[in-house]
Amino acid sequence: MKRIATALCTASFVVVSALGAMATDYTKGVVKKIDAKAGKVTVIHEELKNLDMPAMTMVFRTADEAMMARLKVGETIEFVADRVNGKLTITELK
Numbered sequence: 001m002k003r004i005a006t007a008l009c010t011a012s013f014v015v016v017s018a019l020g021a022m023a024t025d026y027t028k029g030v031v032k033k034i035d036a037k038a039g040k041v042t043v044i045h046e047e048l049k050n051l052d053m054p055a056m057t058m059v060f061r062t063a064d065e066a067m068m069a070r071l072k073v074g075e076t077i078e079f080v081a082d083r084v085n086g087k088l089t090i091t092e093l094k
Helices: 002-021 065-070
Strands: 027-035 040-045 056-062 076-084 087-093
Touching (some): 040 076, 065 087
Antiparallel strands (some): 027 076, 076 087
16 A cells, blocks of 8 residues: 555656646747737847747747737737747747
8 A cells, every 4th residue: 555655656746747847938028019910029038948049139920810919019928939830939928
C-alpha cells in the first residue's frame, strides 16, 4: 500500500512538472498603432524569448479579427507571438 502511494505521488509530480515546462511565456508590450484594415498592429515589446528577438517595436498580425478588436492604442498587453505561415502573429492575449 505504501509503494502505491509513493508511486502515485511520484507520478503526480512528473505530470505537474511536465505541465509547468509547457507553460506559455507571455511578453509585455504597449500597442503603438492599429491598422485594422491591413490586419496589423504595431507593438513596443519586451524580449520575445521564443523567437529569440530582443525588445523592440514590431508590426504583427493577429490570429483573428476578434483579437484585433480587443486592442486599443496605448494599452499595455501581455501576449504570445509566433510565426504563422511565415508572418509574425500574436497568437494569444491575456
